[in-house]
Amino acid sequence: MSDTADGAGAPGNDGGQFDRLPATADEREVDGRATREAVLDWWDERFGIDSGTFEGHTFWEKGKGKIWVFADGLPSPQEREGVGMTVLRTRQEHWKPTTTAVRKWGHLATRNVIELSPGEATAFAAGHDQDLPEWDGDWGYLIATHELAGGRVPIGVGLYLYDELRSVVPKGYQEELPDLGE
Amino acid sequence: MNDDGGVLDRYASLVDDEAAFRAACERPLPSVVRVNTLAADADRVARAFDEEGTEYERAGWHDGLFRMADRSPGTTWPYAHGWVHGQEEVSCLPALALDPEPGTRVWDTCAAPGSKTTQVAARMNDAGVLVGNDTSLGRLSALRHNAERLGVTNLVVDQQDARNYSLNGFDFEAFDATLVDAPCSCEGTIRKNPDAFDTWTLDHVHEVAGVQKGILRRAVQATRPGGTVVYSTCTFAPEENEAVLDHVLREEDCRIVEWDCPLESVPGVTEWHDEEYDPSVARSTRIYPHHNDTGGFFLAKLRVGGDGGGEAAGDDADEEAEVAA
Numbered sequence: 001m002s003d004t005a006d007g008a009g010a011p012g013n014d015g016g017q018f019d020r021l022p023a024t025a026d027e028r029e030v031d032g033r034a035t036r037e038a039v040l041d042w043w044d045e046r047f048g049i050d051s052g053t054f055e056g057h058t059f060w061e062k063g064k065g066k067i068w069v070f071a072d073g074l075p076s077p078q079e080r081e082g083v084g085m086t087v088l089r090t091r092q093e094h095w096k097p098t099t100t101a102v103r104k105w106g107h108l109a110t111r112n113v114i115e116l117s118p119g120e121a122t123a124f125a126a127g128h129d130q131d132l133p134e135w136d137g138d139w140g141y142l143i144a145t146h147e148l149a150g151g152r153v154p155i156g157v158g159l160y161l162y163d164e165l166r167s168v169v170p171k172g173y174q175e176e177l178p179d180l181g182e
Numbered sequence: 183m184n185d186d187g188g189v190l191d192r193y194a195s196l197v198d199d200e201a202a203f204r205a206a207c208e209r210p211l212p213s214v215v216r217v218n219t220l221a222a223d224a225d226r227v228a229r230a231f232d233e234e235g236t237e238y239e240r241a242g243w244h245d246g247l248f249r250m251a252d253r254s255p256g257t258t259w260p261y262a263h264g265w266v267h268g269q270e271e272v273s274c275l276p277a278l279a280l281d282p283e284p285g286t287r288v289w290d291t292c293a294a295p296g297s298k299t300t301q302v303a304a305r306m307n308d309a310g311v312l313v314g315n316d317t318s319l320g321r322l323s324a325l326r327h328n329a330e331r332l333g334v335t336n337l338v339v340d341q342q343d344a345r346n347y348s349l350n351g352f353d354f355e356a357f358d359a360t361l362v363d364a365p366c367s368c369e370g371t372i373r374k375n376p377d378a379f380d381t382w383t384l385d386h387v388h389e390v391a392g393v394q395k396g397i398l399r400r401a402v403q404a405t406r407p408g409g410t411v412v413y414s415t416c417t418f419a420p421e422e423n424e425a426v427l428d429h430v431l432r433e434e435d436c437r438i439v440e441w442d443c444p445l446e447s448v449p450g451v452t453e454w455h456d457e458e459y460d461p462s463v464a465r466s467t468r469i470y471p472h473h474n475d476t477g478g479f480f481l482a483k484l485r486v487g488g489d490g491g492g493e494a495a496g497d498d499a500d501e502e503a504e505v506a507a
Contacts, residue, residue: 056309057335071336072311075353081322082314082339085330103264104221104333125262149222149230153263172327175262178234 013064018083020076021059021067033061034090042088042095047143048110060084065091069101096141099156099173106143106154113143114158114165118181121146124167125155127174133163141168148180186379189369193418196451197470206471207478211373215255215266216274216297217246218332219304222265224248230260243444243474244278247271264332269297270374272445272469272476276363276414277301279441279483284309286358289404291344291397294321296328298363303334313357315340315347345396347404356406364394366415366422370478373471387419394426402434407487411436414481418470420454423480427466428459430484438465441483446473450482 012030013019021036022028028035036059040051060068060076060083070084087101106113114135116124123130124144135142137160144158144165156169167174190204197203217224224246231238236258237251248266260266276298282288284307293299293314303312314329314337316322322339329337342348344362349355367387372378394415401411413430415422427438427450450466452459466482 069335070338071308073353074311074338075351078338078351080338080340080351081319082326082329082337084335084337085333100264100330100333104335148259148263149226149233151226155262173262173331175257177257177259177262178236180233180259 015063018060018062018078032091049108065089102143102154102157109143112138116146118179122177122179125177127167127169129166132165189379189382202472207372213250214271215248216269220308220333227260227265234259270477272479276412280359280361280412282306282359287311289313289357289360291362293325295324300332308336312336313338345400347400359410360401360405362398362401362413364415366417369418370416387421391421395429398430399434402436405486409486411484418478420451424450424459424463427463427482431460436484436486438462439483439485440465443467
């Protein structure tokens with residue numbers, strides 16, 4: 001899904017630096033910028049990942065709607081090449097979690113998690129879209145998981161629409177992996 | 183067969199078994215992966231490899247190192263999940279020597295592409311502030327990718343010349359620990375990069391030694407009294423190893439301390455080509471390819487604030503233990 005339609009020319013947003021997200025809407029100075037509160041609520045509402053998961057972490061925006069999470073605190077702004085890892089795309093109708101965030105925290109999710117069979121998991125990891133009419137949960141961004149080494153492991157982000165699970169695993173992360181059902 | 187162009191002749195007098203040394207340099211290295219403990223433990227990785235039929239051998243000296251039998255590690259589920267990262271065995275040593283505490287401030291001066299940086303992050307349990315610095319934007323992109331792939335969230339990626347690194351923008355004035363995995367002539371990587379000697383010249387060795395001295399001096403200056411600096415290279419040349427340490431011992435307030443190397447190694451050399459170095463450079467660690475069937479490596483652990491460390495150093499229990507040792 002493209003995020004080019006939103007946030008263009010947003011006042012006060014500097015693509016060359018990391019700005020810390022405001023705690024709440026009352027503290028917001030840059031139009032359209034997500035708040036820490038909204039980010040925490042979104043993870044909780046969409047995936048059932050408790051806000052306490054991110055306690056001590058700070059959230060940052062660099063570029064239009066690209067949100068980063070850092071494990072500690074730092075003065076804002078930061079003119080660096082990276083501050084923590086990308087976690088979320090905002091400033092679009094449906095916020096989208098990053099593959100890396102889902103791989104890090106997806107095991108904590110209790111909602112909108114789709115468990116794939118071995119063959120489905122292999123196809124998903126390779127970037128293939130699949131017909132999966134049996135899913136009767138929400139449409140939108142899901143966390144795709146499979147069973148490996150004694151537990152459920154998140155593979156990446158799926159977009160579920162019209163009985164189809166689209167793999168939105170970025171090309172750099174797509175891989176032809178063994179089918180664990182064989 | 184690797185053509186060393188006669189470079190290895192330089193080191194014949196330094197090694198205990200020249201024939202074994204030369205033979206080891208001729209052999210290719212196995213593909214090795216390190217377990218990313220931020221995502222999985224070694225036993226779970228082993229179980230996942232077993233489930234998909236990937237063959238491996240576990241290294242005995244350090245939990246979480248797997249020598250891969252044949253298939254590229256990139257096409258395994260543990261790799262896809264960020265549970266493992268390709269990293270040569272011997273290059274796992276600097277993070278072990280640095281031994282950073284979770285919640286502390288750590289600087290990796292020459293971080294890209296990030297194998298050691300992400301290992302340091304894992305040893306910090308992804309807590310605190312880890313600054314991964316490098317001069318090259320292209321290499322920094324690889325560092326960022328690797329850190330994201332492994333789920334590291336405590337890394338600040340920075341692009342500065344480490345020789346005059348500025349802490350502007352941070353709310354602290356010194357690091358607790360600093361890693362200098364310095365740019366070097368890479369002689370020790372001949373088993374992995376058979377063309378490592380193609381561009382070798384003595385001029386280059388001297389040139390890179392100058393850069394190394396600059397980076398190591400700045401590392402000592404930017405680390406708090408009582409803090410740790412680890413200096414490492416993947417080369418055999420004393421000009422880039424002991425001579426660099428000798429220089430920084432003279433120019434900055436620090437000293438070399440013992441550390442417990444888990445691989446077979448020999449002490450640093452105190453004499454080379456009519457030069458004599460500070461006797462304490464013997465506390466550094468030389469690893470030759472035939473010792474453990476790895477690449478070649480050099481490492482030293484320094485304590486900042488040497489004799490003048492004062493109260494800050496005395497407050498450090500770890501410091502006192504090393505003084506006693």
